[in-house]
Amino acid sequence: MLQPPTGTRDFYPAEYNRLRYVTETWRAVSVRHGFEQIDGPTFEHLDLYKIKSGDGIVSELFSFERFGGEKTYALRPEFTPTLARMYAARAGALPKPTRWFCTPTFFRAERPQRGRLREFSQWNCDILGDDSPQADAEIIACAVEALRALGLTSEHVKVRISHRAAVEQALVKRGVEPAQLPRWFTLLDRVGKISNDAFIDEAMKLGMSSAMSLQLISMMTQATTFEEPTTQVMLGEETTGTGPAYFKALFAALEEQGVADWCLLNLGIVRGLAYYTGMVFEIHEAQGALRAIAGGGRYDKLIELFGGPPTPAVGFGMGDVVLSLVMEDKGVMPTDAVIAERLGLRPDAVVISNGTPEADAALPRVLSALRRGNLHARRSGKATKNIGKLLQDAARMNARYCVILESGSLATLKDMATGAQSQVPLGEVVARIARR
Secondary structure, eight states, X not given: OOOOOTTOOOOOHHHHHHHHHHHHHHHHHHHHTTOEEOOOOSEEEHHHHHHHHOGGGGGGSOEEEOGGXXXXXXXXXXXXXXHHHHHHHTGGGSOXXXXXXXXXXXXXXXXXXXXXXXXXXXXXXXXXXXXXXXXXXXXXXXXXXXXXXXXXXXXXXXXXXXXHHHHHHXXXXXXXXXXXXXXXXXXXXXXXXXXXXXXXXXXXXXXXXXXXXXXXXXXXXOOBOTTSTHHHHHHOSOOTTTSHHXXXXXXXXXXXXXXXXXXXXXXXXXXXXXXXXXXXXXXXXSSOOOOOSEEEXXXXXXXXXXXXXXXXXXXXXXXHHHHXXXXXXXXXXXXXXHHHHHTTXXXXXXXXXXXXXXXXXXXXXXXXXXXXXXXXXXXXXXXXXXXXXXXXXXXXTTOSEEEEEOSSSEEEEEETTTOOEEEEEGGGHHHHHHTO
């Protein structure tokens, strides 16, 4: 039997409803936080991704050529390059700041594993044109509010916050040459994902002693609230935008947003991608080894790479795959029936016939009247005339009411929650259900 391509998913109704529950929560939170929805092409020019990530990105993409090899395209692996292209094209006409979100499908040609697929949905939120710590805090708060709306708490997950310049400062103090920093960021992004011995071996190849590498591991794995004394040691001397003053302003803003208790300072978060310029963060399970639920940060130079004006920017991405696994692991994913009700998918009425010719003939007419009355109405697909089995089918569909047609003019209206029944003329069925 044919299976879906490796790393992809089939979405039957229940599975698709779970995805909708997540994506519609994302959308609702985005709108409440003042973001406007955008989208772009499912595929882009391959060069668009090279501008941001270099030629190395090509091996991670599903790419293809136009007939004759005139142009090469790639299915989108992320949204940030598209966002940068779109913003650069209309920068002069857009509000300052610009607040955009999207929930597209993305594609990555990588080895599938738990929490990582080749096709997935992702929520992106970005603020462009605001370089303040308050904008950084707003982005983090938006991500946290979605997690809270989905039932997760600060006991389940933590936001781990760092700053690229603060990490650069820590590396330079330990003798790292500025030209070597990109290679170090790539290595530091693997702390906790590879063994300490493997990290030390790689660090020694880059010229750092074993003792200094161990010290670096210790610093990278510390997670602390800002108020703890170790914070001052971690951040070192004050430097513009990277030292204690920035983090004090950031955490004050996080307090104002009501999410500070979700947040920790952790210099081990470096986000290996080269385009980040300042604050970076990841959201992980408080206890657990899954990949990041979300990640993002400040990228103040990227819009210029795409021909736009100098524009500070901060944003994040949150994928549905890891998030859904965490929700299931923590027991906060609602049941299918609850999700269907929250999505407005619960039927208002299921219409069945008592099996007489008059009742059978009236069934399509009653269904149509209910639907014209803006009610969600269904009929059983079962061929049986057994009322008990048809009522069981209505219960399986979690209907509010069952309309049992007794004749061409009369119905029994059954409240499926209480079991209460009443006889109703067919002409009154719509009004009776609509006002309850």
